[in-house]
Amino acid sequence: MLNSPLHILQHTFGYDSFRQPQEKIIDCVVAGGDALVLMPTGGGKSLCYQIPALARGGVGVVISPLIALMEDQVSALRELGVNAGYLNSTLDWDSTWHTENAIRNGELSLVYIAPERLIQERTLALLQESPISLFAIDEAHCVAQWGHDFRADYLRLSLLHETFPTIPRIALTATADERTRAEIIERLSLTRAQQFISGFDRPNIQYRIQQKNKPRDQLLNFLRSEQQGNTGIIYCLSRKKVEDTAEWLTQQGFNALPYHARMSANARQTNQHRFLREDNIIIVATIAFGMGIDKPDVRFVVHLDLPKSVEAYYQETGRGGRDGEPSTALLLYGLEDVVKLSQMAENSEGDEAFKRQEQQRLYAMLGICEIASCRRQVLLRYFGDEMPEPCGNCDNCLEAPDTWNASEAVQMALSTVYRSGQRFGAGHLIDILRGADNEKIRQFGHQALSTYGIGNKLSANEWRTIFRQLIARGLLTVDHEGYGCLRLTESCRPILRGAETIYLRKDKVSKKSPLLRKKVLDIAEEDMGLWNALRQCRKQLADENGVPPYVIFHDSTLREMLEKRPLQDYELLNISGVGDRKLEQFGEAFIDVIREFEYT
Known part of the structure; x- marks a missing residue:
């Protein structure tokens, strides 16, 4: 079956098999059903509407707020042999006319349309006389009126259900707590939609949160000791701080570019274009930047100020490591951030209920900063996703914080x-x-x-x-x-x-985490044999378990094994990153490797 979802996946997109729950989502939409999809960034959301559009025939209409990225999205599809186009305010009249004719004649398989363009009478009339296969509402959390990325035009998208009642709709987002999901369903008239909620975990992202203590020094140390030559994003709360930070980083020898809403559209587009296409670029931005960014090799995301909500933090940090390789999310925050954001929420235009909601979101974010336990467990729990054991890949897991009777x-x-x-x-x-x-x-x-x-x-x-x-x-x-x-x-x-x-945590203001401390150490020549053997052991176990090597153990754990040479279970259990479960699964293999080198 040349138009079956699996055939399209394999022969158009080049993947052997679906990830869970892509196949169920695609089957639902291909059959004409509506769907609400929550899937983490990098989880393969786009295939959930691209493949049904190709399988059903006709034109799949993708509603997206990301005008600056539409050209890149369409170019990527065309490289795969998919006839795709877009309609937004950047097109001249001639290009618009040709694209509209292609839609009307069913010559396109996918077309990306900005929400403000979609709700125009001209566009609605065009779609009513065109063969439409589905409507995909990307970044669906934008419909939540008091959410972190609200777009007013999204409030009118319920007209899709009213105007095109027989066309399936799929709404997708990476970021929505239970309250936001309910708002999406209500505002988009998706009460009959099947809900597909994937796990929110991004295990390749290492979460680190530190108190501000000379934040420029903290940032510079992080970049020079760990991220030299890497691509990353740095978020700031104000436009002035964005510009000052970008200029300062440039003076320090980094390729740093600013991005905020007050820049000219041309300057923003130029900097975004460079970030997407060049290596070793650091973009310094307000939250105006990043939604929909599909750059896979972002190795770090730094917040120099406290995000206003867990949703914003999760989405912004999720822009790192989309290729599944390790990425670091570093947040620096202080009491002044809490006060400033709290006052901003109180002075907003929302009613009292909104202000209370914003305060609750802020304090939930602050709670993640202040916990002494695994940060990932608390972050996932916020979205209704449970992780039974600590992750082993956040700062609190790598080095348990000190607490004191306060x-x-x-x-x-x-x-x-x-x-x-x-x-x-x-x-x-x-x-x-x-x-x-x-x-x-x-x-x-x-x-x-x-x-x-x-x-x-x-x-x-x-x-x-x-x-x-x-x-x-x-x-x-x-x-x-x-x-x-x-x-x-x-x-x-x-x-x-x-x-x-009451016990409180002590801030780590002068100590580096074990990961950072080990990462700057060189391996002595006489230790290279054991180091390579440990890495080979990890690779073999990773292959056997079908996971990337870092899921077995991080480099920091192997470095500590190299340093301490554990030969008994209890000794290995004292190594950072080795818990009961990993000791049971992998401990014997690594101890055998170390023992071989100790006694030869």
Whole structure:
């Protein structure tokens, strides 16, 4: 069957077999059904509408907000021998006319259309007289009115169901929690659609989150020690920070380009084009950049400011490692980010329900930053996806954070908030605790408070860490009357009474993670034999299990094996990255390799 989905997959796209659950999705749409698809970035979403369009015949209409990428998407399809085109505001009149005729005559298999173009009467009339095979609504989370990538034109896409009731529709996104999924279904009239929700895990991405501590130094160390010559994306909250960071990185010898909404369309397109086609480019951007980017070899994604939601963080970090090779997601954040984003949410144009929702999303993001356990488990749980065991590929798994009994310090902090009238931000509260002598302290008479100076054994950074974690745990909240004042919540009462013990994590501000520390080490010539044997063992196990080598063990784990030479199970279990399960599956093979080198 020349038009069967499997034949198209193998002979047009060059893949042997479908990934799960691609085949079920494709079968649903080919049969004329509607579908809602949630699949992680790099999971093969595009095949879920491209193959049905080719199998059904007629023109598959793809609604996408990504005007700047349509030409590349169409070019890639044409290279595969697929007749494809696009309609958007970048086309001149002659090109538009030829594309419309090709749609009308059924000469195209796929056409990409921007949502604002689709809802025009001219376009709707064109489609009504054309042989349409399906409608694919890409980046469907854009329909969520208070989501992180809202596009107003998406609100009108329910007209597809009303105008073309017999044409199947497939809505696709990589980022949607349960609430956003419900909004997509409602606004696109997809109540009868089958839902296909894949696992959200991207095991090749290593998540690292650090407190800001001279962030430019942190960024420079990361780039020079780990990412020299690699392609990456750096996200900043403001346009000015984007431009300043890109200019500074250029001065440091990197190929860094800025990208934000206030740049001219031509400048944005030029920089995006270079990023997609050249190697070793670092793009420094606001969140205006990246949705739909299909560059497979992005080796790192850095956030220099806290993202406003877990959805935004997941989607932005997901732009790294689309080729399945290791990629690093580094986030640097501080208390000032929390206050700034909290105030932005409060000052937004949304109603009170929206503002509460934005605060909840922000605190969920902050919670992922502050946890002491596996970050991936918490990230996936946010999207309703469970991971039974720690991932072994986030900073908390690679090096468990230190915690300390902070009950006394927390009581000091909460008491200071209360005794100063719950009218001040963290900076002033820290000055009170540390016994500062400044104009503001004297103005309000705060040197007379019983908590004045009682926290002088802790540094200002340590106190900022405490206040940040108290906000993350819901013991304090940020007041939004313009000053970022901290207020107590009901949850803090047991701690103030001394009835509850609280442990907080210590920030790692001067230590490198084991992965980074090992990565900059050279392997001594006399150790190369064992190093190569360990890598060969890993490769053989990876082949036997049908997984990439890094899924067995990371290089950092092999380097530590090389250094410590474990010969017993309990010794191997002490190696970073080796858990009970991996010890059971692979431990004997690696110990045999080490033993062979130890006794020969």
